[in-house]
Amino acid sequence: MRTNGLMISYDDGMNHVLKPQCEKDSSYPVGNLMCLIFQGEILDNISRILKNSINYCPMSKDALTQDSIEEAERYILSALLYEDFYPAQRIAQGCFIRVMEHYRALDSQNMSGLLQEELQRVSEVNMPFNDIGFSNVGTFLRLCFNNYYVDLVNALSFFTALSAIFSGSADDREKVTFNELVGIFQDPDNVPGIELRSMLTASGRMNNFYVINSFLSLVMFEFSHLESADVLIRRCQNPDCRKFFTAKRSDAKYCSFPSPQNPVRLCRNFYPQLLHSKKVKENELDHLIKNTFGRLYNQKRRHPDRAAEVMKLIKKLQIEAESKKQEVLHNRMAKMDFETWLKRLTIAKGEDTYE
Numbered sequence: 001m002r003t004n005g006l007m008i009s010y011d012d013g014m015n016h017v018l019k020p021q022c023e024k025d026s027s028y029p030v031g032n033l034m035c036l037i038f039q040g041e042i043l044d045n046i047s048r049i050l051k052n053s054i055n056y057c058p059m060s061k062d063a064l065t066q067d068s069i070e071e072a073e074r075y076i077l078s079a080l081l082y083e084d085f086y087p088a089q090r091i092a093q094g095c096f097i098r099v100m101e102h103y104r105a106l107d108s109q110n111m112s113g114l115l116q117e118e119l120q121r122v123s124e125v126n127m128p129f130n131d132i133g134f135s136n137v138g139t140f141l142r143l144c145f146n147n148y149y150v151d152l153v154n155a156l157s158f159f160t161a162l163s164a165i166f167s168g169s170a171d172d173r174e175k176v177t178f179n180e181l182v183g184i185f186q187d188p189d190n191v192p193g194i195e196l197r198s199m200l201t202a203s204g205r206m207n208n209f210y211v212i213n214s215f216l217s218l219v220m221f222e223f224s225h226l227e228s229a230d231v232l233i234r235r236c237q238n239p240d241c242r243k244f245f246t247a248k249r250s251d252a253k254y255c256s257f258p259s260p261q262n263p264v265r266l267c268r269n270f271y272p273q274l275l276h277s278k279k280v281k282e283n284e285l286d287h288l289i290k291n292t293f294g295r296l297y298n299q300k301r302r303h304p305d306r307a308a309e310v311m312k313l314i315k316k317l318q319i320e321a322e323s324k325k326q327e328v329l330h331n332r333m334a335k336m337d338f339e340t341w342l343k344r345l346t347i348a349k350g351e352d353t354y355e
């Protein structure tokens with residue numbers, strides 16, 4: 001029997017992704033799959049592939065029959081093979097085919113009820129496709145894509161809100177989203193199921209594996225194992241990254257995704273170095289500021305008659321130095337210009353016998 005969806009066997013903190021014949025494809029520590037799939041470009045790529053294949057579907061004008069739906073399924077499955085990341089390819093495929101199978105099994109009364117609800121949704125919120133229905137293969141695939149999209153958006157919001165809460169970094173908006181979604185997903189009807197399958201090994205042992213065919217269910221599956229696997233969710237402290245990642249230690253600070261400042265390097269390697277070189281630069285700038293204060297206080301001592309004038313410069317330095325320093329640190333001002341600015345904080349040239 002053909003199995004659609006992501007097949008996973010879980011043991012001891014590891015998810016093993018299985019191929020259709022149950023041979024192992026790859027393994028991921030708990031939490032890693034969701035962090036990989038829900039961050040970065042994978043989901044955009046997959047959704048673009050799906051959307052394009054629907055837009056250019058050759059049988060889109062065909063009437064909706066058992067045969068044409070099966071042909072459309074095969075067409076969608078082959079399009080998804082263009083996604084390289086196997087677990088993501090499988091879950092997108094499972095999600096889309098689950099919706100197709102569910103819709104095609106409806107009787108005509110339930111079909112029209114569902115279509116009314118979906119058309120209502122299209123009129124209320126921005127959905128990927130408006131021309132949906134059961135009139136032909138094209139409108140049917142678009143209807144299925146809208147539902148796929150809802151599952152994806154729910155999963156993404158839930159992943160972000162849950163990770164923010166678990167990592168202790170949630171802002172007010174994320175806390176509100178979390179509470180709303182927990183309320184919604186307490187109703188099992190709102191959560192697409194995860195199927196538990198079993199098979200016997202040659203030695204007669206029973207092996208269990210799960211078939212996940214919803215993005216939302218994947219998020220739930222991953223989160224439900226975090227605690228038992230002793231895994232923490234952290235948020236990258238690189239301010240330009242802020243991605244979620246899994247860690248064993250609570251003091252882990254940076255992720256293993258490409259760093260936004262330098263994508264050929266990983267945050268956890270690159271950002272501490274960047275911080276260090278920033279610190280060195282900051283120390284240098286502090287040193288320059290300190291010297292300028294010293295120089296001005298000397299001028300004040302040597303020219304008591306112009307003390308008020310020098311005090312004005314000292315005040316200016318006190319007020320403006322920090323923000324100018326930040327400009328330099330954020331590369332919005334050249335260090336040379338900063339030095340020139342400091343040098344100009346002096347009483348008129350030629351009258352300063354000290355310099």
Ligand SMILES: [Zn+2]
Nearest residue numbers: 236241255267
């Ligand atoms: Zn990062």
